[in-house]
Amino acid sequence: MTSTGAPTVSPPSPTSAMLQKFTSSWERRAQVKRSGVLDVPFQPALPDFLPHLLPPTLASELDALAPAERSRLLSYGWMAFNQKAIDVEHHVLVPACLRLLEQATEAGEQVAVEAVSQAMVDEAYHIYLVRQANQRTLEERGLSAPDFPLSRTVERMREHQARHPAARQRDLTVIGAAIVTEVFIKGYLGELSQAEGVQPLSVLTTRAHLADEAVHSSVFLLLAEQVYGGLPEHERDFFTEVLIRAMSWFPDPELAVWEVAIRAAAVEGGERLIQRCWQCPPPEVDYAELSAFLRRVGVGDVERHLARLHAAEVNLPS
Amino acid sequence: MQREVTPVRASCDASRAVLQKMARSWYGRAQVRRVQDSDELSFDLARPDFAVDLLPFKDHPRFQQLDERDLQRVLSSAWLAYNSKTLDIESGIVSPFCQDVLAGRVPGLRDEVSQQTVSETLVDESFHVLLTVNATNLTRRMRELPILLPPSLLLRLTERCLAEFAEEWQRTLARLAVAVVSEVFISDYLLLLSNSDVLQPLHRVAVEAHRRDEAAHGVVFRHLAKVVFEALSPREQEFFAAMLPKPVRWFAAQDRDIWMAIFRQLEIPNTHELVNDCVVRHDREISAIDYSGVVELARELGVTEMSVGMDAFQTEGLVA
Numbered sequence: 001m002t003s004t005g006a007p008t009v010s011p012p013s014p015t016s017a018m019l020q021k022f023t024s025s026w027e028r029r030a031q032v033k034r035s036g037v038l039d040v041p042f043q044p045a046l047p048d049f050l051p052h053l054l055p056p057t058l059a060s061e062l063d064a065l066a067p068a069e070r071s072r073l074l075s076y077g078w079m080a081f082n083q084k085a086i087d088v089e090h091h092v093l094v095p096a097c098l099r100l101l102e103q104a105t106e107a108g109e110q111v112a113v114e115a116v117s118q119a120m121v122d123e124a125y126h127i128y129l130v131r132q133a134n135q136r137t138l139e140e141r142g143l144s145a146p147d148f149p150l151s152r153t154v155e156r157m158r159e160h161q162a163r164h165p166a167a168r169q170r171d172l173t174v175i176g177a178a179i180v181t182e183v184f185i186k187g188y189l190g191e192l193s194q195a196e197g198v199q200p201l202s203v204l205t206t207r208a209h210l211a212d213e214a215v216h217s218s219v220f221l222l223l224a225e226q227v228y229g230g231l232p233e234h235e236r237d238f239f240t241e242v243l244i245r246a247m248s249w250f251p252d253p254e255l256a257v258w259e260v261a262i263r264a265a266a267v268e269g270g271e272r273l274i275q276r277c278w279q280c281p282p283p284e285v286d287y288a289e290l291s292a293f294l295r296r297v298g299v300g301d302v303e304r305h306l307a308r309l310h311a312a313e314v315n316l317p318s
Numbered sequence: 319m320q321r322e323v324t325p326v327r328a329s330c331d332a333s334r335a336v337l338q339k340m341a342r343s344w345y346g347r348a349q350v351r352r353v354q355d356s357d358e359l360s361f362d363l364a365r366p367d368f369a370v371d372l373l374p375f376k377d378h379p380r381f382q383q384l385d386e387r388d389l390q391r392v393l394s395s396a397w398l399a400y401n402s403k404t405l406d407i408e409s410g411i412v413s414p415f416c417q418d419v420l421a422g423r424v425p426g427l428r429d430e431v432s433q434q435t436v437s438e439t440l441v442d443e444s445f446h447v448l449l450t451v452n453a454t455n456l457t458r459r460m461r462e463l464p465i466l467l468p469p470s471l472l473l474r475l476t477e478r479c480l481a482e483f484a485e486e487w488q489r490t491l492a493r494l495a496v497a498v499v500s501e502v503f504i505s506d507y508l509l510l511l512s513n514s515d516v517l518q519p520l521h522r523v524a525v526e527a528h529r530r531d532e533a534a535h536g537v538v539f540r541h542l543a544k545v546v547f548e549a550l551s552p553r554e555q556e557f558f559a560a561m562l563p564k565p566v567r568w569f570a571a572q573d574r575d576i577w578m579a580i581f582r583q584l585e586i587p588n589t590h591e592l593v594n595d596c597v598v599r600h601d602r603e604i605s606a607i608d609y610s611g612v613v614e615l616a617r618e619l620g621v622t623e624m625s626v627g628m629d630a631f632q633t634e635g636l637v638a
């Protein structure tokens with residue numbers, strides 16, 4: 001249909017063509033289609049978490065604890081680790097998928113619509129998977145559910161939204177936060193997904209989660225290119241600023257969550273461990289992939305932005 | 319949201335037991351885990367994409383004058399519109415409600431079983447979005463029909479209504495009411511097409527997979543509604559009772575903007591009157607819709623025993 005007034009099907013852009021490679025393999029690779037990770041036999045003698053994924057000052061105190069306390073702290077550590085994943089899936093990734101779905105539908109970007117819909121199934125499944133992994137850990141260990149506070153990553157995104165409350169700005173903020181999250185979450189999940197001598201439930205659910213996210217990071221960077229390409233100049237600046245700021249949101253060490261984990265584990269000297277925990281240095285952040293992206297879409301001064309961010313470390317006010 | 323301790327009645331315990339059963343069986347039941355891409359079915363260009371009988375203007379003289387090509391293009395567009403409304407329900411109404419629950423914003427649904435059930439429902443709904451998106455994209459491609467549709471009337475009316483409420487708890491409960499009504503209606507809505515034997519086989523398979531999940535959701539949402547209702551303060555219960563019947567007409571209404579957009583983009587002239595006639599006639603015919611499920615739910619909740627609830631159902635013409 002080419003007559004006046006009727007929209008036409010445009011040939012796929014290079015970004016769409018690349019997205020299509022990912023969408024065509026979803027059926028084969030999506031973890032929601034696979035079975036068994038939640039039913040893996042539980043091995044009570046194995047720790048539920050990797051000690052060195054605890055905040056460093058806490059990890060260094062672990063060997064001084066009695067074996068039962070050490071085990072309990074690692075179980076709650078695993079749940080604290082999962083809580084961040086659940087919070088970002090729920091408060092950042094699913095809402096971003098809903099916004100992207102709306103935008104891509106309005107723009108008639110069919111491949112993007114399919115890619116986002118697939119990602120949303122995956123993200124919704126991760127919420128289910130990780131919640132169930134936590135629940136099974138609680139049941140197997142006979143522990144009571146901790147009442148974790150909301151992730152700082154989410155809070156910092158919301159603080160930014162509160163400062164920029166127009167609907168369009170809120171949408172761009174959650175989309176930007178999602179793109180950065182998808183890039184960083186691979187690193188977050190990576191080590192545990194390959195760990196040996198750790199509870200198979202923890203390793204396998206993390207591995208399943210990572211398998212999806214490894215693809216999402218590529219998909220979201222492609223979507224980011226499309227989003228960026230479709231923005232007017234003033235919104236490009238806003239979106240770039242969000243991406244750069246969000247690089248400090250995801251790596252937040254979530255010390256308030258850890259405080260609750262330590263308290264829930266009821267270990268001897270817990271209050272002192274909490275004090276030590278709060279003395280943790282900010283984590284190292286690998287900016288390489290996102291700075292490469294920003295350069296690719298033509299953002300100038302990436303180095304200056306990053307230097308400013310680095311100087312302020314992760315405590316940069318949003 | 320105001321919290322008050324409400325005694326848990328036996329019906330609420332029974333609902334929680336049903337929810338627990340549904341939560342445990344999800345992994346084996348969910349269509350996202352069962353439906354596989356099939357190469358056996360291909361798009362049959364000779365089959366229509368939608369059933370003529372389901373068009374609101376099927377008897378209108380102007381419609382009956384359409385030539386075969388335009389008729390097929392109207393049917394394909396009707397299928398896109400049907401999917402667009404489904405998409406709006408899934409991603410614009412039910413998924414945000416699931417997000418409300420998972421954020422702990424919905425009274426009565428903060429326990430583990432409710433949270434599990436709703437996280438499963440969110441996976442299902444996301445999968446339905448994907449099914450719908452795939453069906454839409456495929457149809458657009460195969461029929462070379464790149465029409466763009468405005469948001470559905472149901473979503474527009476829902477958003478307009480939500481915007482009127484200043485408080486978060488009101489928006490949460492209003493979204494619950496629209497989600498519950500949609501979930502009660504959607505199985506019948508899908509059944510219309512999954513039963514049609516003239517239809518494109520690919521579409522029928524997608525609709526049937528969706529319908530199977532929704533049959534379970536119909537049960538889940540009735541019980542979620544009961545659990546929530548029990549946990550509400552009297553003021554919140556009154557708000558919900560007044561809200562519950564409103565989405566029935568929104569769901570059933572004929573969507574003038576969508577049909578206008580379709581005929582305009584298909585460049586089929588002289589259809590203004592056809593759309594107007596069918597919308598006006600349809601709006602008089604609420605009695606033609608089977609809304610008994612919503613009335614039954616209202617009775618089970620005790621909404622129709624409350625004067626505000628009874629008034630609201632009478633105002634909407636749903637009870638005598």
